[in-house]
Amino acid sequence: MKPRKKRMMWVLAGVALVGLAVTLVLRALDANVMFFYSPSQVHAGEAPKGAAFRVGGLVERGSIQRSADGLQVQFQVTDEAQRVAVQYKGLLPDLFKEGKGVVVAGKLHDSGLFEATEVLAKHDENYMPPEAAKALQEAARAKKALP
Template identity: 75%
Template sequence: MKPRQRRLLWVLAGLVLVATAVTLVLRALNANVMFFYSPTQVLAGEAPPSAAFRLGGLVESGSLQRSPDGLQVRFMVTDGAQRVPVQYRGLLPDLFREGKGVVVSGKLQAGGGFQAREVLAKHDENYMPPEAAHALKQAQPAKELP
């Protein structure tokens, strides 16, 4: 084998290794990415029906229902225009309240509800996740339309 052919072989082997590494990194990122959707987007069919995602908005006042053992919880998440029923099994954060901002992560159920694996409540009076604040602003004009 000539030196030129040997160099070409090393360059091609390096390119294959780089392409393999990039492919593996992109697959790992794609498997761990979780997108945010508002209730309006979920009911419009924009959310993936079988993949996990985050749902954010406000906990609708009067919608919180707890099981006798206190671990099974049902509530509605609203953006002011639409609302999505959420089920969660586990302990809720201390700051979880009706009328306050919440982000839940999980999957859609067959009946149109949302099965949450994690519930995140806002941490102070002035904070709301940027995605939730944007979704609420987007929903206000839609609510005002006749």
């Protein structure tokens, strides 16, 4: 085989390996990336059904319902314009309270119930996840714009 053909084979093999590596990395990222949606976006149908994503906002006052064993909890996450019903099984963070900021990760069922696999509560009085704060501001602007 001529040296030129050998070089070309090595170049093609290298391109194939780089292509394979890029494909594997993109598939891994796709499986682990979770997008954030506000309750208004979920209500508008922008969030995927059956796929994992995050919803953030405030825990609606008076919406927390606990099971007898205390491990199953249902509550509403709101951006003050719309709300999403959330169901979670497990221990909640100590800072989880009504009227406080929260981000939940999980999947939305066809019934509209969001089954959470993770609940993240704010860690001090001044912090709210940037996505949740932005969603609350946008919902407040949209609410004011209505007649």
